[in-house]
Amino acid sequence: MTAIGYPLIIQGGMGIAVSNWRLARAVSTAGELGVVSGTALDTVLIRRLQDGDVGGAVRRALEHLPLPDVAAELLRKYFRPEGRGPDEPYRLLPMYRRAVGSFREQITIAANFVEVFLAKEGHGGRVGINLLTKVQMPNLASLYGAMLARVDVVLMGAGIPREIPGALDALSRHEEATLRLDVEDQPAGEPVTLRFAPTEHHAGSEPLHRPDFYAIVSAHSLATTLARKANGRVDGFVVEGATAGGHNAPPRGALRLNDRGEPIYGERDLADLDAIRELGVPFWLAGGFGSPAALADARRLGAAGIQVGTAFAYADESGFAPGIKRGVLRDLAAGRVGIFTDPRASPTGFPFKIVEAPSLGSHAAERSRRCDLGYLRSAARRPDGRLVYRCAAAPESEFLAAGGELEETVGRKCLCNGLFSAVGMGQALEDGGTEPALVTSGDGIREIAAVARGRESYAARDVLEYLLAGSGDPVRSVEPAGAA
Template sequence: MQSVATIALPRIIQGGMGVSVSNWRLARTVSMLGQLGVVSGTAMDTVLVRRLQDGDPGGLVRRALAAFPVQRWVKPVLERYFQPEGRRDQPYKRLPMPSRLGDTASQIMHVLGGYIEVFLAKEGHSGLVGINLLTKLQLPTLGTLYGAMLAGVDYVLMGAGIPREIPEVLDKLSAGETASLKIDVTGWTGSEAPRLHFDPREVLGGAQTLKRPHFLPIIASNSLATLLARKVTGSIQGFVIEGPTAGGHNAPPRGAPVFDERGQPVYGERDVVDLEQIKALGLPFWLAGGTGSPEALQEALAQGAAGIQVGTLFAYSQESGFEAELKRRVLEQAAQGAVKVFTDPKASPTGFPFKVAEVEGTLSQPEVYQRRVRVCDLGYLREAYQTPEGKIGFRCASEPIEQYLAKGGELANTEGRKCLCNALLAAVGMGQLQKNGDLERPLITSGDDLERIGRFVRRFGLEYSARDVVAYLLGATAQSQLEAQPAMVHG
């Protein structure tokens, strides 16, 4: 286990939220303020090609691609997807959905997506930058991690599952060796679980050693923390302990499911992490979920934490990726105390509870959800399953119901499921125009702190910055230090 004495420990970790909500601009701002800025690693291949199709304003994506060490992978991407004048109200060209494990073309796109986001976040300064991935999204993991490592990422954070193989993966990739990841396949009857392999030499044309980033698993139980600290190959460098008030996917409650009058899962004492047991593991930890205040930071430090992870306050800052008008509408509601967050037990195809902000015109409204024609054209949350022929197929509980049933899925699993892939991209201004002429509607995920953000918005305004958030969290003593630092320059 690596000595924590060698690790720089930020007080504040900016949450790695949504699809491109925690974009490179937000992470770079926070990083330059001396804290840990984190980019979202979800769907970075699609984000890459949609930015190119939207004209790549300022040439930022092309600048990052020009720095990629193997240009033979870059040229065909630019030729196919870059549209100098933008799409002009045409649908986005889609990336092919992987139909098998080990799809090299797909992995290359994940590599490029991870590389670009971290490259831009780290450009021009020496601050720390992390990347956040979802354990449940297995097929993009190895390529995205390697791309981020090529760009010099400092931290990797992963939740929404049990990332027990990731420490060894990081060791292998940093040494330039082939890494592999077990793929969960429903109904698999083979003697050994299928594995996805990734050989860095196929990307670079030869072996190259890279800096091994620190790994912080996002956990919600003492048993998982103990497992990851003591029973995995490779090392971890700490934990983010996330409570059920955090945004995005939440761990389901332990024990028999119980729901409140709104239909939300009820969490109890069994879902509270014992910090004394965590401290006994001898690794630093950060508290997340409802921690977006200076009082919460001081309380976390008093409990022995290295600091806090904060999502909601950063998510609605000027630097975040939320579409500007959508962001403003949410903050106006929040300032009036009129915004609510619902822990939806059915929205995500993964089966994990998923936090949804109730905002007019989004899929949080039943009538908007009912009008949407089901389509699965991105496929990040698809479930791998064994076909009757013994092969691996892919299905999603949010895809057209007849297709899902034809693949052996159960009708009950489709109830209330939302296409998070399309909806989260729409929330950052990258909604697809579908073949029937419908524009994908957004869905906003936020922590419960959104219901308490009104006081902050009334103080800092509807167009506050990530600098305001950091200064607020650290308190008045940090304000003068932040004001003395150079203002951020966005390309």
């Protein structure tokens, strides 16, 4: 932590459920900023309940949800004390649309509450939540749920989160919040709005804590726009380069590919840190900054610290399935791990990094085209006036019927189902198998060998001790809130 109370290290938000409450809690109790991923938490919640909620953490958190009827209904509908039967598929939630029913929205509130509650339980450290701006439809309910659990920081990238600061202000007063929904082919001048009214769900009158808002940006121009034109306070920036795990911003200008078919980035894609410094807002550098030398460099460049993802993704507390972590760490020790930045895989159209390792099999494996989770669906207006939702990784016929173009579907992978498999919650398929896992990490994955030091496992605290060595700021143990 810096002298004025900012974290030196932000453990990056990693979806889906890679940065879960256990990982964020481990980092927060050590005095840095632990961040839970808020992406698709509603499905994460009901899958944990269907798997028997081993250890009882979800049920413990639900007892504190200030919407007791919702907690009871969730348990009635989804909790399976014995877990699922062999090959039994998970029950699914209705996919998000512009407007959804009250209980559907409440599941999202509850899921975000649970994750933040558990990450904050029993200590006084700060906890953040990461949401993707592009996954627009659940975002307001997600933010409100996280705020009911008194989340300290909201971090959002993957889009332009210009309306989020104002939404946080409104939600902290339990007032209706709105966001403009992106709708392809929507007539200009007829904006479509997402609305969320807290009072339809909760009769709270005490204002909620307004979390700090950190925008994740890849370009200084976006930071400048947000600092000047966001509809409320932006408290910090995470400046993320194209080497970071997960989705990356596309390169500027026309897309050029290297001989492996990966996007080529150049000088123009590097953020101008002078311009960011001039904004006078704290910032953290992300993407290949997971080493003590990089932390020192970042500090020299005027950053408050660094945001690190990949090194934490393989820690014991992360949500990646234990077999995946062990396999990749073994492959790493044998020098057999690579990263492929796939320009086509993600239906969002953003480049997405995929780990290549013998233990993971071929990432090019045949995957089913389907869309039953729907988090990456986008909205479009049809000529007959209907609002439709579509994902380019869905079966081609479905995508075309919703007005999509065939060429858009080429090379797309169902990230929703692949990412759920990577955290051990993959859907059972009709042929008795499970959806193949999709594992993402940053270009700097080989550098986590310095943390692993040949071991097949390590803890989040080991990552912090490695990163903070020589910083003059040791890993701490945060006491329970209010403890003497």
